[in-house]
Amino acid sequence: GQQVMQIPQYQHVQEGEDFTTYCNSSTTLSNIQWYKQRPGGHPVFLIQLVKSGEVKKQKRLTFQFGEAKKNSSLHITATQTTDVGTYFCAGEDGNNRKLIWGLGTSLAVNP
Amino acid sequence: DGGITQSPKYLFRKEGQNVTLSCEQNLNHDAMYWYRQDPGQGLRLIYYSQIVNDFQKGDIAEGYSVSREKKESFPLTVTSAQKNPTAFYLCASRWRGQPQHFGDGTRLSIL
Numbered sequence: 001g002q003q004v005m006q007i008p009q010y011q012h013v014q015e016g017e018d019f020t021t022y023c024n025s026s027t028t029l030s031n032i033q034w035y036k037q038r039p040g041g042h043p044v045f046l047i048q049l050v051k052s053g054e055v056k057k058q059k060r061l062t063f064q065f066g067e068a069k070k071n072s073s074l075h076i077t078a079t080q081t082t083d084v085g086t087y088f089c090a091g092e093d094g095n096n097r098k099l100i101w102g103l104g105t106s107l108a109v110n111p
Numbered sequence: 112d113g114g115i116t117q118s119p120k121y122l123f124r125k126e127g128q129n130v131t132l133s134c135e136q137n138l139n140h141d142a143m144y145w146y147r148q149d150p151g152q153g154l155r156l157i158y159y160s161q162i163v164n165d166f167q168k169g170d171i172a173e174g175y176s177v178s179r180e181k182k183e184s185f186p187l188t189v190t191s192a193q194k195n196p197t198a199f200y201l202c203a204s205r206w207r208g209q210p211q212h213f214g215d216g217t218r219l220s221i222l
Contacts, residue, residue: 033210045210103153
């Protein structure tokens with residue numbers, strides 16, 4: 001079946017360092033969504049990418065969708081302690097019926 | 112104020128007992144979803160519903176049941192057949208092709 005692989009599983013950085021998490025799908029996606037889950041909380045939507053090769057920015061966060069619409073990345077520049085949490089990517093199948101979730105990347109930031 | 116309400120926040124289940132988790136949304140979303148999250152893990156889909164009176168099994172439906180009698184409500188019953196029910200249960204809803212909105216979750220434990 002469809003799978004979305006996400007790496008790395010964990011990342012520990014010093015505050016101010018950059019961070020990147022990557023997602024790869026076994027199939028072409030109609031869109032990919034990114035969510036952040038703080039410890040003890042629920043996933044919160046960050047952004048949706050729809051177009052091939054799309055790049056979107058939110059302050060220090062940069063999101064990319066691959067040309068083949070099978071991979072995506074989230075890059076955080078100069079991490080802060082408020083960035084701590086687990087970042088999930090979720091790809092939409094062609095029928096738009098459900099999301100295929102990556103396992104998430106847990107980010108820890110040392111002050 | 113629109114949103115998704117899950118109750119209770121914490122729930123304890125005795126051996127051989129069925130328990131029901133509530134999920135209500137006033138966002139007028141057609142689709143609703145139930146996920147299970149184990150510590151340090153990603154989201155696993157239990158059941159989802161695209162319209163009233165219709166629902167489909169997700170990846171880990173065994174030991175669970177749902178109903179969708181109203182658009183706003185999608186309760187999940189954890190039956191005694193689910194031998195390892197301890198987890199964080201998340202309900203979500205959305206418009207087709209749009210991001211998912213999550214409730215605050217229910218933490219279920221075995222007594």
